[in-house]
Amino acid sequence: MVLPTKIEEARRVYIESLTETMAMYGLSPSMGRLYGTMFFHEDPMTLDEMMDLTGMSKTSMSTGVRALSSLKLVHKKWLKGVRKDLYEAEHDQVRSFVEFFCVMWDKEIELNARAISRTEDDLRKLLDEADITPEETTMIYNDLERLTKAKLYYAWLKELVKTFESGKIFEHVPVPKQEQVED
CATH class of the missing domain: 1.10.287 (Helix Hairpins)
Known part of the structure; x- marks a missing residue:
C-alpha cells in the first residue's frame, strides 16, 4: 500500500504548478492551492474539510471558494442528508x-x-x-x-x-x- 503522505507529495507538485499558473492570471496563491487541493479530492468538500487540508482560515476559505465559484472553477454541490454547503472543483x-x-x-x-x-x-x-x-x-x-x-x-x-x-x-x-x- 502506498503511504498517503507519498501520494500527497506527488500531488503537491501539480498543486504548486496550478498555484503558479493561477497567480499568472491574477488569482492569489491561496486560491490556487485551494483549487489544486479540491482538484484531487474525490468527493465534494465542506469549508471545514478544506480548512483542515489547506491550513487556511475559514474566512480565507470562504472568500477563496466564492472567488473560485464566480470564475466557475468550483461548483456548489448538494448531497442528501448533508446540511453544510459542499463544493467541488471543476475537473474538466x-x-x-x-x-x-x-x-x-x-x-x-x-x-x-x-x-x-x-x-x-x-x-x-x-x-x-x-x-x-x-x-x-x-x-x-x-x-x-x-x-x-x-x-x-x-x-x-x-x-x-x-x-x-x-x-x-x-x-x-x-x-x-x-x-x-x-x-
Missing part, C-alpha cells in the same frame, strides 16, 4: 479554461466599454469649448481615433467569447482524445 480543465476566460473577457469588455464611452463623451465636450487650441483639437481627434480602434478590439473579443461559449472554437482547435496524449 478545458471547460474550466473556457469558463474562466469567458468570465474574465466579459468583465474586460464591460469595464472598458463603459470607460471608452465616458472618455469619448468627455473628449467630444472638450471640442465644444471656445478656448480650445488647434493642437488640442488635433490631440482630441487622435484620441477619438484610438478609441475607435480600441472598440474594434473589444468587438473582436466579444466575438471570440461567443466562439468559445458556443463551442465553435473546437472546430478549429479540437481537444485531443485521451489516447492522443498518453505516453
Whole structure:
C-alpha cells in the first residue's frame, strides 16, 4: 500500500504548478492551492474539510471558494442528508479554461466599454469649448481615433467569447482524445 503522505507529495507538485499558473492570471496563491487541493479530492468538500487540508482560515476559505465559484472553477454541490454547503472543483480543465476566460473577457469588455464611452463623451465636450487650441483639437481627434480602434478590439473579443461559449472554437482547435496524449 502506498503511504498517503507519498501520494500527497506527488500531488503537491501539480498543486504548486496550478498555484503558479493561477497567480499568472491574477488569482492569489491561496486560491490556487485551494483549487489544486479540491482538484484531487474525490468527493465534494465542506469549508471545514478544506480548512483542515489547506491550513487556511475559514474566512480565507470562504472568500477563496466564492472567488473560485464566480470564475466557475468550483461548483456548489448538494448531497442528501448533508446540511453544510459542499463544493467541488471543476475537473474538466478545458471547460474550466473556457469558463474562466469567458468570465474574465466579459468583465474586460464591460469595464472598458463603459470607460471608452465616458472618455469619448468627455473628449467630444472638450471640442465644444471656445478656448480650445488647434493642437488640442488635433490631440482630441487622435484620441477619438484610438478609441475607435480600441472598440474594434473589444468587438473582436466579444466575438471570440461567443466562439468559445458556443463551442465553435473546437472546430478549429479540437481537444485531443485521451489516447492522443498518453505516453
